[in-house]
Amino acid sequence: MEFDPKSLTYNEAGLMPAIAQDSESGEVLMMAWMNAEAVAKTLETKRVTYWSRSRQSFWIKGETSGHTQELVDFRYDCDQDCILVLIKQVGAACHTNRRTCFYTAVRDGQTVELMKPMDE
Known part of the structure; x- marks a missing residue:
């Protein structure tokens, strides 16, 4: 059965959360938003594309930073309202x-920073 991005369940703004997970380590890396067009672009190009709520535009992860996300697998949950992208970061x-x-x-009730920024 052919997949249609519009078949997923988006919120009232036409968006759904997308969780990015490292395909090898299983580490959860980030969460961002996708609309149906971002889903389609991601599946077509294999470069993860999100919708920026603040800029009201698409952004391809790594387009300016070089910190890219290559799509390995695209999944969605049982309610069809949350996306999981397995990626090579x-x-x-x-x-x-x-x-x-x-x-x-x-x-223990305290905020703990688990990691420092990466070296350039």
Whole structure:
């Protein structure tokens, strides 16, 4: 059965969360938003494309930073309202130049920074 990006369940803004996970390590790297067109572009080009809510435009991960995401596998959940992209990440996934956006933890009631920015 051929996949249609419009068959997924988007929110009232036409978006759905997309979680990027390293295809080899399983590490969760980031979360961003996709609309049906971003889904289509990602599947067509194999370069992960998101929708920027602040800029109201598409952004291909790594287009300006060089920290690219190559699509390995595209999945969605049972409710068809959340995307999981398994990727090959080159460089940092986070705009703070860290490997992952999930670098802060709460442990024993304290905020703990788990990693420093990557060296350029």
